[in-house]
Amino acid sequence: MKTYKTTLNHFFSLTEALEQLPSIGKKSAQKMAYSLSVEDKYLALKIAHAIENAIDYVRKCSLCGGLSESEVCEICLDPHRQNGQLCIVLHPKDIFTIEEIGDFNGKYQVVEELEAIDFTAFKKYICENKIQEIIFAFSPTLANEAIMLFIEDRLQDMDLIFSKIAQGVPTGIGLENIDQLSLSRAFSSRVKL
Ligand SMILES: [Zn+2]
Structure with a gap:
């Protein structure tokens, strides 16, 4: 051989x-x-x-970290998506999953590494985009809970509602493996943190 x-x-x-x-x-x-x-x-x-x-x-959008073929992605540039909601996801591919359902009409932020978040810039972004609600679209694991709490803690001085997609999303699996109906339900019955 x-x-x-x-x-x-x-x-x-x-x-x-x-x-x-x-x-x-x-x-x-x-x-x-x-x-x-x-x-x-x-x-x-x-x-x-x-x-x-x-x-x-293909590159990452300089604002949200989602995939884009230009400096800033289509979602970030869309004025019709200024509804005060910001959905935080852990991977750019999670945006595809949520967009496929088509229910969410706000903006996204991808958080791949906690250490990489520039909270000063993030807060500025939240103010400029008049964000009122932060929605964490994570699958429920202990590590992900810790990420949510960390981000919430760092943004505590801002006037924001924090919510996460409802349980019923199975533990420990990626968002792309959840069927669309379950994910859509998890979004609409999201819970306050
Ligand atoms: Zn973007």
Whole structure:
């Protein structure tokens, strides 16, 4: 296998690269590498081109931290979304999940790392956008509860209502794994902190 592997250098480089993707195991990586390099070269080029474009154009919105292809995302720029609500999520992909339901009409803030939050800038943003309610859309884990309390504590001197999406959202799983109806219900029956 050792020499065989060396002579198939490009195939195995592709396999090893794919294997580094989240939730891709060795077998899936090999299957994908085979499909891309042998079965459907056209699809492979299409994917390569899409990856190149995504690398060039996709970035994080400088205001909310959600995904954007411009400096500031569409949601942050939308004047119709100034309803005084700010939904805090833990990952940019959570915005997709909530937007798919279509019930929420406020703004977002992504908090991936607590240490990275600039509270002075955050408070300024809250004032400028006339935010009245902060909604935490986190799945209920002890660690997430601690994040909520920390943020609430740091914003205590502001006139804000703090709420979190209702329980019934299962413990310890990501927002994207909750069915839309449950998440929609969790939003509408959110509870005050
Ligand atoms: Zn934004």
